[in-house]
Amino acid sequence: MRLSSTEPLSRARIVEAALRLSAEGTLEELSMRGLAEAMGVTPMALYRHVADKDDIMLAVTNERLEQQTLPSTDTPWATYLRELALLMRALLRSEPAVLGVFARRPVTVPAALARLDAAVTVLTRGGFEARDAVRAYAAVHTYTLGFCSLEFARGQRVGGHEVGLSERAAQIASFVTETQFEYGLNSIIDGLKTGVAERAIADPPALQKDASKHA
Amino acid sequence: MRLSSTEPLSRARIVEAALRLSAEGTLEELSMRGLAEAMGVTPMALYRHVADKDDIMLAVTNERLEQQTLPSTDTPWATYLRELALLMRALLRSEPAVLGVFARRPVTVPAALARLDAAVTVLTRGGFEARDAVRAYAAVHTYTLGFCSLEFARGQRVGGHEVGLSERAAQIASFVTETQFEYGLNSIIDGLKTGVAERAIADPPALQKDASKHA
DNA sequence: ACCTGAACACCGTTCAAGT
């Protein structure tokens, strides 16, 4: 599977090839050697154009994040958080290599920061203080990442030295169903709503009489 | 660091050595070769007593889970879930190799099933239906795993090709603080409470008049 | 029965050398 041609090697071409490779196979991990081979070049040739594998994987991650169109910032905050979670899960499901990036190193790539910014904007409008907005986004992001880890883990070989697929083993399998993702996500978002409500009570809105019951 | 002696090789001795090795260094990954060397034996000698590396790591995981004493099942469900989360985080922090196990394959080891069982018991008493009890436990487990992944990731080398530690990069760093762990955990548990409340309203208890507010 | 040596098929990365 040579992707190479007459064009000279460059950082852009390398990242492009990495994106292609990590998209087609559901390969857990891209290898420098495999990437080099696909480009028809020795592994070491890559190192003139990129710092190391991490450098490439961050670029891939940033690109994949940028390729997703975020919902409008006019979206209500709860919906917005939910949709960000769905987008992230879609990405991590289709590209486990990116999941590995999040699990192995901090991801402060531009597109990740942009996403945080957008979330903070929407949450702030929704009544969150700036600090809590970051926290709320982080909580949802954290949950999503955990879910995708478990989901990926389940995709790998099952079983082992355990006796057999007991009923409880089946329950553990149910940790990564679609409904379970929704259940956990709803729980967090409901919890965040509670927090907003408490803040609203502590710092009551001037115009309304009964703000103790809410959506 | 030879841990070997005159005793013959056995599954028990191998797992014991693996436990010791993965405890002392904060080594992300135990290697078969390193383990063999520590035991004063060739790597292949291990394969007569264990199936493969996965086999060893599951045994290590089970052992670490068993070493933790769970809170009493008389504990209120919200507290119980919180304490399970704290225990899990303590484990995954001190032994990143176990984090890797959860991230790479389903963990249906006896101690993991026991933990699920205990949680289901407590949650059922707290008013959860059996199915929702599993879901609630799974949600908290999922969040905890995600948090520990991010926490571990932050422990690895920071930075990269990004320009500098901007204010937003610092915000991303705040995803893995102690307070943030609490914040997310509280959000989920609050959300679960909402669920219980809704269920209580949909299916009202016969004997009490005002059951809409509770612990 | 239990362990070893050599090998297979991999990794990421460095460093001196070639063109």
Next chain:
DNA sequence: ACCTGAACACCGTTCAAGT
């Protein structure tokens, strides 16, 4: 300037051979 060859320091695992 750009790429290569050989090497370093690793992986998990198999398979035939030794004792």
